[in-house]
Amino acid sequence: MQALVIGAGPAGLMAAEVLAGGGARVVVAEAMPTPARKFLMAGKSGLNLTRDEPWPVFAAHYGGSAPGLRPPPEYLENGEMGPEAVMGWARGLGVDLFTGSTGRVFPVGMKASPLLRAWLARLSGLGVEFRMRCRWRGFDGDGWRFEVPGGxxxxxxxxxxxxxGGASWPRLGSDAAWVPWLAGRGVEVAPFRPANMGFRVHWSVPMARHFGQAVKGVALHAGDAVSxxxxxxxxxxxxxGGVYEVSAAMRDGAEALLDLAPDLAAGELARRFAAAPAKLSVGNRLRRVLGxxxxxxxxxxxxxxxxxxxARLAARAKALRLRHEGPMDIERAISSAGGIAGAGLTEALELRALPGVFAAGEMLDWEAPTGGYLLTGCLATGRLAGRGAAAYLAAAR
Incomplete structure (x- = not known):
């Protein structure tokens, strides 16, 4: 074995593809019985691969300290694995794509499983060996210790x-068990926090009738973020998704303001409130005006x-303070912020404390919202780490 990839999510599979495509003998070790479980779960409601939008808009959604993804994320911009490259890669797997009205890019069939099957077939064709139920359990001297079905x-x-992976959705394998093992070897790890998460709200009793309903046609502002x-x-x-897009700003203390009529000026909304029949109850009056x-x-x-x-009622409806009790637990979050700090990584995502060891995906200290940004970042860092590992092997030869 020349190269070992630990983790069979999108970042790990992309690293394996790059390494095997360059001629390396690659083993992928995965703790779960099947690969890419979180990827498949995320694709159940429609696999949002990337976002087709102007580069400055796309790049502004990334934060954190990891090389290649810190603003501005130069690695994405240079075409290595930005939106255009992701779309080209998916089409190369025989997956037809379409772009929705908001710029989100999906497979025509919407599901993740056909793309994953084609991807795994490509990797097998490149000679990649998969070892499932193979869980990393830390170091033993200069060796890597794994728990396998036989011992x-x-x-x-x-x-x-x-x-x-990071620390979200531990039941699918991202449990951050690796943190003490890397920290023990001198790798700095920023504390994990929830990202792309919901927020707890203590509702009044009348709100129970609306549980499960979607809020549409509003604008949510938090700091500089708008959804x-x-x-x-x-x-x-x-x-x-509408909350996830501004969740990082909300988590970090920005006040969230809700515009219930973003397509109406405050003056027009005030005029409509004034014109509503006075005989209506307050609730019916609000329903009639807000629609x-x-x-x-x-x-x-x-x-x-x-x-x-x-006028004052319209002003309140245009800047309604969203009252919440903080983010939901990281176990329920779509992703996590924090991870291996950028100061401990080279531009090729090699760990400075562990030469020849590279890291990718949500292990790194970066974050981005769902809607194509998160998956594109995972694929991009996987390719970058794979290229770094391939160059390391070439230099060793």
């Missing part, structure tokens, strides 16, 4: 790519006491 196995690869996406009211709080019972309910929930003056 314990020691591996001694020439180069390693770590793609073990027009849909999100869902649940018994625990609020979740969904949606759920938006009216949110104004009733978070806007009390409601101003009687139409």
């Amino acid at each position: 314990v196995e020691m591996l001694h690869p020439r180069a390693v790519v770590l793609a073990l 027009r996406g849909e999100w869902v009211v649940t018994a625990q709080g609020i979740e969904g 949606d019972p759920l938006r009216a309910a949110l104004l009733m929930e978070w806007g009390q006491p409601l101003p009687a003056d139409p």
